[in-house]
Amino acid sequence: MLLAMSIGVAAVVVLTSLGESARRFVSDEFASLGTHLLMIAPGRTETSGGGPSMFAGDTPRDLTIRDAEAIGRSRLIDEVAPMVMAQAKVSWGGKERETPVLGGTASMRRIRGWTLAQGRFLPDGDPERDSGVCVIGSKIRRELFGPRQALGEWLKVGDRRCRVTGILAEEGRSIGMDVEELVVIPVAAALALMNRPGLTRIMATARSHEMMDRASEEILAIVKERHQGEEDVTIVTQDALLATFDRILAALTYTVGGIAGISLVVAGILIMNVMLVSVSQRTAEIGLLKALGAPRAQILRLFLVEATSLSVAGALLGLVLGVLSRVTILYFYPALPLTWPIWAIVAALATALAVGLGFGVIPARRAAELDPVAALSHH
Amino acid sequence: MIELRQISRDFEVGDQTVHALRAVDLEIRAGEYLSLMGPSGSGKSTLMHILGLLDRPTSGTYELDGKDVTALDDAAQAAVRRNEIGFVFQFFHLVPYLTAAENAELPLVLSGVDPAERRERVSAGLASLGLSERADHRPDQLSGGQRQRVAIARAMVSAPSVLLADEPTGNLDRSSGSEVIRLIEDLHEQRGLTLVIVTHDQEMGRRATRQISMVDGEVEEDRDGARP
Numbered sequence: 001m002l003l004a005m006s007i008g009v010a011a012v013v014v015l016t017s018l019g020e021s022a023r024r025f026v027s028d029e030f031a032s033l034g035t036h037l038l039m040i041a042p043g044r045t046e047t048s049g050g051g052p053s054m055f056a057g058d059t060p061r062d063l064t065i066r067d068a069e070a071i072g073r074s075r076l077i078d079e080v081a082p083m084v085m086a087q088a089k090v091s092w093g094g095k096e097r098e099t100p101v102l103g104g105t106a107s108m109r110r111i112r113g114w115t116l117a118q119g120r121f122l123p124d125g126d127p128e129r130d131s132g133v134c135v136i137g138s139k140i141r142r143e144l145f146g147p148r149q150a151l152g153e154w155l156k157v158g159d160r161r162c163r164v165t166g167i168l169a170e171e172g173r174s175i176g177m178d179v180e181e182l183v184v185i186p187v188a189a190a191l192a193l194m195n196r197p198g199l200t201r202i203m204a205t206a207r208s209h210e211m212m213d214r215a216s217e218e219i220l221a222i223v224k225e226r227h228q229g230e231e232d233v234t235i236v237t238q239d240a241l242l243a244t245f246d247r248i249l250a251a252l253t254y255t256v257g258g259i260a261g262i263s264l265v266v267a268g269i270l271i272m273n274v275m276l277v278s279v280s281q282r283t284a285e286i287g288l289l290k291a292l293g294a295p296r297a298q299i300l301r302l303f304l305v306e307a308t309s310l311s312v313a314g315a316l317l318g319l320v321l322g323v324l325s326r327v328t329i330l331y332f333y334p335a336l337p338l339t340w341p342i343w344a345i346v347a348a349l350a351t352a353l354a355v356g357l358g359f360g361v362i363p364a365r366r367a368a369e370l371d372p373v374a375a376l377s378h379h
Numbered sequence: 380m381i382e383l384r385q386i387s388r389d390f391e392v393g394d395q396t397v398h399a400l401r402a403v404d405l406e407i408r409a410g411e412y413l414s415l416m417g418p419s420g421s422g423k424s425t426l427m428h429i430l431g432l433l434d435r436p437t438s439g440t441y442e443l444d445g446k447d448v449t450a451l452d453d454a455a456q457a458a459v460r461r462n463e464i465g466f467v468f469q470f471f472h473l474v475p476y477l478t479a480a481e482n483a484e485l486p487l488v489l490s491g492v493d494p495a496e497r498r499e500r501v502s503a504g505l506a507s508l509g510l511s512e513r514a515d516h517r518p519d520q521l522s523g524g525q526r527q528r529v530a531i532a533r534a535m536v537s538a539p540s541v542l543l544a545d546e547p548t549g550n551l552d553r554s555s556g557s558e559v560i561r562l563i564e565d566l567h568e569q570r571g572l573t574l575v576i577v578t579h580d581q582e583m584g585r586r587a588t589r590q591i592s593m594v595d596g597e598v599e600e601d602r603d604g605a606r607p
């Protein structure tokens with residue numbers, strides 16, 4: 001019973017802590033992208049929120065490099081980066097590897113905040129032109145070149161060749177992309193490689209956070225004008241994306257917490273049973289106390305305090321268990337930013353208290369209502 | 380001063396009604412020594428429970444020192460039980476895992492008396508019943524007579540004005556029984572305690588100044604030695 005209570009409390013604390021941590025992790029991750037970001041995808045979604053749907057409506061017009069340039073000319077927009085994403089075979093010196101290839105421009109690096117371990121990123125210049133260079137992630141460099149110098153070498157990407165001018169620093173994660181495995185080539189080269197007319201995305205940053213809404217309206221207007229009056233793109237802002245993730249993860253946290261809460265209720269029922277047994281075992285003593293002059297309220301209090309102490313003892317044990325499991329989790333997954341939401345701890349303790357009180361009422365009432373004469377003759 | 384007027388107590392057993400007490404009128408003066416006798420089932424214990432506020436009458440009024448205690452609520456009745464009435468049972472009813480001193484202390488704990496005073500009153504009480512040596516013994520380490528003396532100490536720690544004893548010697552052999560009776564009588568004499576003892580023992584009953592015999596829920600005879 002004590003165990004059930006402590007497991008319940010530990011579960012609430014650990015699970016909500018995990019959920020909360022996931023939420024933090026995602027927000028931090030998004031924050032690292034900058035909060036001025038707008039993502040423009042071809043196709044229109046009717047439903048709000050979420051990403052662009054591949055199934056929505058008639059086939060949209062392609063987003064082109066020229067569209068991106070037009071957006072970039074807006075006074076509200078700071079940087080714009082046309083993007084193509086694909087998988088391709090990359091090879092050098094007989095070694096070959098299938099890896100994500102990103103078609104981009106020099107502004108890509110500034111928007112993403114990437115830094116280079118060696119060399120330079122893609123050069124500024126006309127994005128329609130293939131400058132014949134590429135930048136690779138550190139893992140690709142390791143796997144293809146080993147200990148040898150990669151800068152200046154000619155890499156084969158699909159059926160095209162490019163000269164390696166830079167190696168991305170290992171700083172790592174970036175939503176949806178593993179920088180270490182990436183090969184970045186000029187967007188024009190990527191379009192030619194994939195034999196595709198349209199971009200996967202255009203990323204743009206507004207000049208300030210306040211301009212986000214106006215910027216996205218203006219982008220729609222620009223696209224509409226260029227696409228013969230069709231607003232056939234979906235703009236997802238950083239905030240909207242973050243809010244969606246946040247909602248999902250919060251819901252998840254509460255659900256998981258709720259499930260753990262059910263175990264608290266089970267613990268409560270167990271406590272009630274223990275207390276009922278204890279009342280019937282101590283019938284004679286309760287009768288004696290009443291005969292000696294204990295009022296009903298005092299007996300009630302006595303048993304409520306006992307039930308509550310039981311459940312709180314369980315809860316404290318549960319907190320200890322929670323701390324232990326947290327330490328264990330951190331030992332195996334040290335990277336996990338596990339937080340302890342104070343509200344989860346408080347809620348778990350409060351629930352335990354409430355459970356003890358709530359489920360203690362019935363047995364305590366039973367004790368308080370005992371008839372002293374009958375209770376005393378009970379053997 | 381106890382005044383019972385038209386006290387009845389009915390028990391419903393199945394579809395039958397048992398009249399344990401039938402319209403009992405009884406007046407007990409302060410400091411009186413009264414014995415209650417009568418055949419088994421005549422209603423002695425029922426009357427004692429009502430006197431001790433352990434049970435409520437089906438009808439009738441009970442006045443204790445001029446106030447109608449049948450009308451009081453649970454908390455107020457409990458206070459009367461704590462402060463004015465001591466009860467001694469046939470089966471002692473000590474808490475088995477508490478020592479003699481702790482058992483005797485219970486009413487004071489319930490009254491919220493502070494620990495230092497509790498200790499003092501309990502050790503004085505145990506001493507007056509010749510139990511000082513046994514203060515730390517548990518009930519199962521005591522003889523029947525000693526247990527009943529602990530129960531008397533417990534009944535007396537709150538200095539009540541009335542002591543009710545329902546067959547206090549019923550579970551004791553003759554010698555320890557008469558010792559217990561003598562102790563109770565001492566308390567009666569020294570403190571002017573109102574004493575009501577239920578007994579089946581004629582000889583013991585005759586020691587009381589007033590003897591009441593009950594039959595079938597009614598007072599059949601009331602012999603008052605003090606009032607001819």
Ligand SMILES: Nc1ncnc2c1ncn2[C@@H]1O[C@H](COP(=O)(O)OP(=O)(O)OP(=O)(O)O)[C@@H](O)[C@H]1O
Binds near residue numbers: 391392420422423
């Ligand atoms: N709780 C109860 N439920 C039903 N009947 C009861 C109850 N208590 C007492 N009685 C009945 O009331 C009557 C009086 O009982 P009581 O215990 O007062 O008798 P008594 O004089 O104390 O007897 P004894 O000498 O055996 O102790 C009896 O007929 C008994 O069966």
Ligand SMILES: [Mg+2]
Binds near residue numbers: 423424425
């Ligand atoms: Mg009896």
